[in-house]
Amino acid sequence: MKVLSEPARVRGFRFAGVSAGLKTVAGAKDLGLIAAQNPIAAAGLFTTNRVKAAPVVVASERVGRGKLQAVVVNSGSANCFTGKPGLRLALDSCAAVAAELGCDGTHVAPCSTGVIGHLYDFEKYRDGVRRAVGALNEDGLEEFARAIMTTDTRPKAASVRLRLGGREITVAGAAKGSGMLSPRVATMLAFIVTDVAVTPAQLRTALKEASASSFNAITVDGDMSTNDTVLAMASGAAENRALDGRERAIFVEAMGAVASSLARQLVYDGEGATKLVAIRVRGARSRADAERIARRIGNSPLVKTAFFGCDPNVGRIIAAAGASGVALDPARLELRVGGVKIASRGMLLVGALEAAQQRMREREFAVDLNLKLGSGEAALLTSDLSLDYVKINAEYTT
Amino acid sequence: MKVLSEPARVRGFRFAGVSAGLKTVAGAKDLGLIAAQNPIAAAGLFTTNRVKAAPVVVASERVGRGKLQAVVVNSGSANCFTGKPGLRLALDSCAAVAAELGCDGTHVAPCSTGVIGHLYDFEKYRDGVRRAVGALNEDGLEEFARAIMTTDTRPKAASVRLRLGGREITVAGAAKGSGMLSPRVATMLAFIVTDVAVTPAQLRTALKEASASSFNAITVDGDMSTNDTVLAMASGAAENRALDGRERAIFVEAMGAVASSLARQLVYDGEGATKLVAIRVRGARSRADAERIARRIGNSPLVKTAFFGCDPNVGRIIAAAGASGVALDPARLELRVGGVKIASRGMLLVGALEAAQQRMREREFAVDLNLKLGSGEAALLTSDLSLDYVKINAEYTT
CATH class of the missing domain: 3.10.20.340 (ArgJ beta chain, C-terminal domain)
Known part of the structure; x- marks a missing residue:
């Protein structure tokens, strides 16, 4: 299975990465958005840290219901250890995205990465969301990958194309991380999208298996983030027939290949890593x-x-x-x-x-x-x- | 209880620290010896690492019987991961000390610290033992503390004097360590000697309690040595009456005070430590x-x-x-x-x-x-x- 360390178009998804002014460096991209046409199958894995960031609390609850239409990610602030105001901020952020996209707010999952203990400026965020929705496009995965970076020195993306269920399907993803945690890095985030038609349960199984030997088998400093999140979304736009057992195994393999490529890129770009x-x-x-x-x-x-x-x-x-x-x-x-x-x-x-x-x-x-x-x-x-x-x-x- | 960060005389003990040429730096002290007049009460704590150095295997077995007359310590080689030749070397080293002191070889405990995987030169070691036995003296604890150093930047010693069981008694000790492990440091070693008259069982209890909040409550890098050893010996030369419950508690406190001072010195001199x-x-x-x-x-x-x-x-x-x-x-x-x-x-x-x-x-x-x-x-x-x-x-x- 040939994995490319680069983004790809995935039918049924549009992406954006813009600057909302949440990072201290002027003009740095810091707001990323992934949007589907409708609520679609979604699955997620989240940090087991007992201190969980507000967006993790919100996203895990929403992903648990198996459907998402959009994921919004900001860098510059982890929105962690921010109490009730932080929870409110995460919910408001999703509502802002839902208002612009015209979708149900509970179908938007939030992710944040950056400094712990600080809230971000919601006005700037909302302006950024407006621009991100305007910038959404099918080739935007690389811009998205750039917008979620913190101490990362390069954007991280991977993709696989193969025939499955009678159709050509694509699995692609983007990730950030550098140490596994720090108030500057504060997270490993990874997002995998595919156009294959699978149920939320199948997607969940595939994500779990794919993560075992990739995201769960890497370390930079052994520290565990309060914001770690891996999200998968399947649009079904490939309109493939229902996958049989062998095809499901190939799908898991494709998810695994993309996850492994992203995981490898995370360690390769680990903070100060030379090996x-x-x-x-x-x-x-x-x-x-x-x-x-x-x-x-x-x-x-x-x-x-x-x-x-x-x-x-x-x-x-x-x-x-x-x-x-x-x-x-x-x-x-x-x-x-x-x-x-x-x-x-x-x-x-x-x-x-x-x-x-x-x-x-x-x-x-x-x-x-x-x-x-x-x-x-x-x-x-x-x-x-x-x-x-x-x-x-x-x-x-x- | 006043603890001094310096060595002291302890009745019933003589100490030495000499250069045997086991370290690569010419003239550096690398062989330390503690000797009592007769077999006396002894207790020890050893690394729980599954890879144990040969001297740890030998010393723990001997200390387990509750009596020791001498402890011989070399720096420059950890004699760990050296197979059967390493075990032979540890036993021969004790025999060399016993021959010079005229005591039973099974009453000598060995400790080693330094590079893992290498044997030291036994001829040099034996010559060093001869000179160490010749150099034994009541004020030699500081020389001993110098001989066991590896990446340590200064010798570490501590002592307490107090009245107990109707007599003035002394507890004193020396230690080395810097990281908790490395092929250059390869160990935390600590030695506590006292002239108080206690049974091996009382000494064991005291050492265990004293170590809980000192040697077992410090960390430099979280790594665990293959050679970690804490040894206590009580000569009984104070000729105090048997300790009652309150006095035993004071004795534990004195052991704890010396152990805590040594433990603090270990972290203070941790590899590269500035805090x-x-x-x-x-x-x-x-x-x-x-x-x-x-x-x-x-x-x-x-x-x-x-x-x-x-x-x-x-x-x-x-x-x-x-x-x-x-x-x-x-x-x-x-x-x-x-x-x-x-x-x-x-x-x-x-x-x-x-x-x-x-x-x-x-x-x-x-x-x-x-x-x-x-x-x-x-x-x-x-x-x-x-x-x-x-x-x-x-x-x-x-």
Whole structure:
């Protein structure tokens, strides 16, 4: 399945990205809009943080009913930790979109990303909505992707075209994120749209499966946003016949391919990231064990600084694995970095370190840890912890 | 109880710190020894990492029997992930000390700290042991503290004197650590000695209680060493009468005071640390809830970079609290930084941020989070995440 790292037209959707003056940088795009012709199948995944931003509260309740006509996203303010005024603001924002589009306000989902604790200016927002509705067009997905950026250095989009249910269908998406959270970044947001005709339940299943190995298998700093949202919408404009089992599997695969491309772009553009590292853990007693180890390695500041320093640091990697709480036998471990075996049977292979170090100089490499205890496997994409990560996150003042 | 951040004589103990050539820097002290006249009461706490260094395996087994006569510690090599040769090396190292001291080898506990995956040179080690035994003296605790340093920038020692059981008694200790782990640091090691007469069981209880609010309530980078060891030894040389209940409580307090001073020194000298931050969580439903939140805040890279940048970043702190999985109500939260209330009833107090920022310019400040849900409390000492942390840990090559 060929995935392009670029936007595409998706029948049944129009997009816009405009500047509403919500970001401090004058003229920066900060209001994005996705609109369908009618209420259509929608599904969503939301942050499990106990502190949820107002738009997350509103969007999750609306998406739960399975239908949406529009999604409105602002950057510059997360509208989180803003109490009842924040909730009111999120509702008013949707109402403003509904008034301009002439649709039911409960079919509009809001998303916000930016500084936590501050409300945005509703007058500016409403003016922005007016301009966004005026700017809606079928080729606007890239403009939308730009409008939702915060510390991101580039817009993130992906698309797949394939034949399904007797028709050519398209799945396309856009995302933002950089750290997984910060008052400047404050979120991973992703939006996937398709013209395929599926029920809300089918869309929900597809989104969940697609996210497991993409959005839920990446980390930049291990921190969890108050605003994380992944939304999917299916317009049905492809007018395909009802999908059979095999076709549904292909649809899930297409959603997964777009989600994986977006997830990869998120880590690649992680705050200060100079490396994209695939952590793969095999031979664990269970998938859950493998995942715990992969996350512990992928979030360890010491492992991540070693990545930044191109240091094939066996000690830090196995110590992180051992700290995960998962049963393992150091005497069996096998570790490869950049394809080079640097530890085997509980011992460091000193002679191999130089070759591994060479591989780590590349932008992308893999860390493969085999526990040799069972058949549990897991994978995680992570970035390094660089001087720029600290600069980006220390030099900003609330 | 007055604790001095300096070493003291403790009757019944002699100490030494010498250079055995195990560190790459010529002449650097790297072999420390603590010796008693006879086997005496001993207690220990060890890393729960599933990857345990060979000396941890040997020391924990020996300490478990309640008696030790000597502890030998080397820096420069962690003797971890070294398989059976590493275990042999740890046993031979103890035997070398026993031969020189004329004691039973099973009464010697080994500790190692330094690079993971490498064995140290046993001939150099044995020569060092000879010189260390020759150098043993009652005032040698500071030399010992120097010999166990790795990336530490200063030796760490603490002591308390008080009357107990009819005698003047002393509790003193030394520690090393900087990150909680790295192939250069690879460990938090702490040693507490006292001349008080207590049973091994009493010493064990005291050490456990003393560590709960000291060594187990600090973090630099959240990483867990393969070599972490805390050892306590009581010589009984004070010849005090058996301690009654009140006196045992005072003894625990004295152990706690020395442990807390050492723990504080560890965080203060954390790798690249420019801030010492006390995280206090109150008003949780349970102590465990409070502790989970405190750890999540104290280990969050985004919170720690905000500390480095003197940024009273409410969003990052409450997002970390919310990501802990603990039930909380954002609408009740109250947050103080450096004593300044910057969030209350689920809202940011924008006007207070400047005052909080001023406080954060100091070397030490507190973050107090009150959940207002119950009476659970916890405290944690942490450091910031600075550019130097990344430099120290990235520029080193295995």
